[in-house]
Amino acid sequence: MAQTATSPARQGTRWGRVVTFVLLCLGSAIFSIPFIWTVSTALKTKEQVFAVPPVWIPNPVQWENFRRAWTELPFPTFVFNTVLITLISVVGQVTSASLVAYGFARFRFKGRTFLFYLLLSTMMLPAQVTMIPVFLIWRALGLIDTFAPMTVPAFFGGGAFTIFLLRQFFMTVPRELDEAAMIDGCSYFGIWWRILLPLSRPALVTVTLFSFLAHWDDFMGPLIYLNSMEKYTVSIGLRMFQDMFGTELELLMAASLIHILPTIVLFFIGQRYFIKGIALTGLKG
Amino acid sequence: MAITEKQAQALDSLRAGKRRKVPLFDRPAFWGYLFISPWLLGFLIFTAGPMLTSLYLSFCKYDLHTLTWVGTKNYEVLLTRDAGGLFWKSLTNTALYVLFSVPLGLTGSLLVAMLLNQKVKGIALFRTLFYLPSLVPAVASALIWQWVFHPDAGLLNYGLSKVGVDGPDWLQDPKTALSSLIIMSLWGIGGGRMIIFLAGLQGISDELYEASSLDGAGAWHQFRHVTLPMLSPTIFFNLVLGIIGSFQVFTSAYVMTGGGPNNATLMYVLYLYRNAFVYFKLGKASAMAWILFVILLVFTIIQFKSASKWVYYEGAERE
Numbered sequence: 001m002a003q004t005a006t007s008p009a010r011q012g013t014r015w016g017r018v019v020t021f022v023l024l025c026l027g028s029a030i031f032s033i034p035f036i037w038t039v040s041t042a043l044k045t046k047e048q049v050f051a052v053p054p055v056w057i058p059n060p061v062q063w064e065n066f067r068r069a070w071t072e073l074p075f076p077t078f079v080f081n082t083v084l085i086t087l088i089s090v091v092g093q094v095t096s097a098s099l100v101a102y103g104f105a106r107f108r109f110k111g112r113t114f115l116f117y118l119l120l121s122t123m124m125l126p127a128q129v130t131m132i133p134v135f136l137i138w139r140a141l142g143l144i145d146t147f148a149p150m151t152v153p154a155f156f157g158g159g160a161f162t163i164f165l166l167r168q169f170f171m172t173v174p175r176e177l178d179e180a181a182m183i184d185g186c187s188y189f190g191i192w193w194r195i196l197l198p199l200s201r202p203a204l205v206t207v208t209l210f211s212f213l214a215h216w217d218d219f220m221g222p223l224i225y226l227n228s229m230e231k232y233t234v235s236i237g238l239r240m241f242q243d244m245f246g247t248e249l250e251l252l253m254a255a256s257l258i259h260i261l262p263t264i265v266l267f268f269i270g271q272r273y274f275i276k277g278i279a280l281t282g283l284k285g
Numbered sequence: 286m287a288i289t290e291k292q293a294q295a296l297d298s299l300r301a302g303k304r305r306k307v308p309l310f311d312r313p314a315f316w317g318y319l320f321i322s323p324w325l326l327g328f329l330i331f332t333a334g335p336m337l338t339s340l341y342l343s344f345c346k347y348d349l350h351t352l353t354w355v356g357t358k359n360y361e362v363l364l365t366r367d368a369g370g371l372f373w374k375s376l377t378n379t380a381l382y383v384l385f386s387v388p389l390g391l392t393g394s395l396l397v398a399m400l401l402n403q404k405v406k407g408i409a410l411f412r413t414l415f416y417l418p419s420l421v422p423a424v425a426s427a428l429i430w431q432w433v434f435h436p437d438a439g440l441l442n443y444g445l446s447k448v449g450v451d452g453p454d455w456l457q458d459p460k461t462a463l464s465s466l467i468i469m470s471l472w473g474i475g476g477g478r479m480i481i482f483l484a485g486l487q488g489i490s491d492e493l494y495e496a497s498s499l500d501g502a503g504a505w506h507q508f509r510h511v512t513l514p515m516l517s518p519t520i521f522f523n524l525v526l527g528i529i530g531s532f533q534v535f536t537s538a539y540v541m542t543g544g545g546p547n548n549a550t551l552m553y554v555l556y557l558y559r560n561a562f563v564y565f566k567l568g569k570a571s572a573m574a575w576i577l578f579v580i581l582l583v584f585t586i587i588q589f590k591s592a593s594k595w596v597y598y599e600g601a602e603r604e
Contacts, residue, residue: 028414103320133335156327217422256425
């Protein structure tokens with residue numbers, strides 16, 4: 001569980017803390033530089049982009065680049081499509097995964113252990129093994145170039161990792177609460193909705209963030225299934241942008257930032273629950 | 286327990302000799318199956334069925350129009366006389382990528398997690414800064430790094446020139462292209478794997494550290510004899526999934542190099558994707574998928590077999 005008090009042993013010597021601090025500063029600087037570089041490039045004039053030595057602070061600041069990145073290709077459409085796909089998938093994934101996790105965490109039934117191991121083993125299955133037949137299914141249903149192949153599967157359990165995380169969290173919720181609710185006339189669905197979900201907020205936030213990232217980021221799915229430009233997602237649109245404006249790096253970086261921004265905003269909103277969510281689910285086992 | 290209360294009622298009625306059947310809706314098992322049914326259905330439709338289908342397809346020639354059984358020909362062609370040896374080329378590239386990116390990535394993630402587990406000023410900010418790169422979507426990340434690797438005006442070669450090194454044309458030189466992808470993958474060491482390590486580190490009880498320092502153990506000794514053993518299940522988890530994930534590297538190669546130059550970054554899944562969705566050789570691509578699956582299965586089994594030697598589970602049993 002998350003530590004509250006720190007022992008002297010872990011706190012280390014004064015000298016050790018100084019070294020840690022310096023290493024942290026250095027490391028995070030190295031990790032942040034590509035970001036700063038991207039933001040800086042996105043705000044430069046064409047001439048300044050290729051200047052050697054590089055100009056770090058753009059002068060003049062070209063906000064114009066963002067407007068052009070937004071309008072040269074139908075980016076608003078791409079964003080709309082991606083938001084739609086992501087929202088539907090996140091809802092499907094979190095709802096169905098939490099139901100399945102509830103089933104595994106709270107009920108005894110024949111084959112439960114076997115099925116749970118089967119579920120965990122699917123984490124190790126490379127997606128390529130099922131990719132082609134799944135494509136054939138969607139093709140047979142006439143749903144190529146629609147959002148169905150990216151969204152519908154999310155409603156079927158939402159993946160082993162999500163289920164596992166939620167199940168681990170549900171196990172930490174005392175069963176006495178279920179009993180009390182049951183005595184008050186709560187149904188099994190009611191326990192899931194009124195007891196487990198509200199008490200699992202850190203885990204739900206974590207899972208939602210992961211789910212959002214996975215769908216917002218998805219590249220292979222849209223690459224395989226979407227053909228017409230008005231259906232494109234941001235990741236495919238960005239790839240197209242690279243083909244058309246590959247040399248105009250200020251635009252390319254501005255477009256990339258548009259792709260990045262929502263994930264960072266969401267992270268900051270959910271951050272306070274996030275690390276707690278993983279720490280509490282006891283992934284260490 | 287909520288469930289046993291109903292069961293107790295059922296038992297009572299049985300004992301009383303009333304051999305009445307418990308209604309379906311009162312049986313917890315029914316509800317258990319009901320709640321897991323989305324996954325069960327999904328498993329059958331999107332996993333088990335397709336697995337068998339792709340196994341079957343791997344013994345066929347299929348171009349979306351005609352399906353013919355060809356026996357083991359796809360496998361033979363791939364392993365012995367694939368056009369230009371591209372199968373082996375892609376497998377070697379991917380193996381090299383895994384060989385470097387996984388150990389470097391895991392070690393890096395563990396180091397970052399250990400640093401972030403210390404109590405120093407501004408730790409929340411540091412955690413965020415290390416985590417941010419893993420929030421960058423794969424395509425955006427590839428574009429950013431393509432620009433960092435730019436031979437003339439790129440950030441990396443500028444940095445190298447500062448220390449007197451004339452940097453290569455990273456992505457266009459067959460000698461450095463694969464290394465570039467590995468370097469880029471390390472940008473993500475502060476991500477999910479690091480968080481899992483961090484959670485693992487925080488789960489190690491302080492008493493162990495106190496006891497060992499009372500015994501006079503130094504920092505290295507503590508790391509070697511307390512941290513590593515206690516963290517071994519986490520390392521195991523990250524290692525198994527890290528290898529599986531790295532073998533499937535796709536987007537960075539697709540966006541940054543397109544598999545080039547001269548197939549130096551032709552990754553296994555990129556080649557598989559081309560066979561499936563560019564050349565529509567679905568049988569051959571399915572055979573590739575199954576070869577990958579078997580490779581990963583062997584790796585995973587080896588790791589699980591070796592786990593008893595180095596993975597330490599605290600307590601005998603977990604719920």
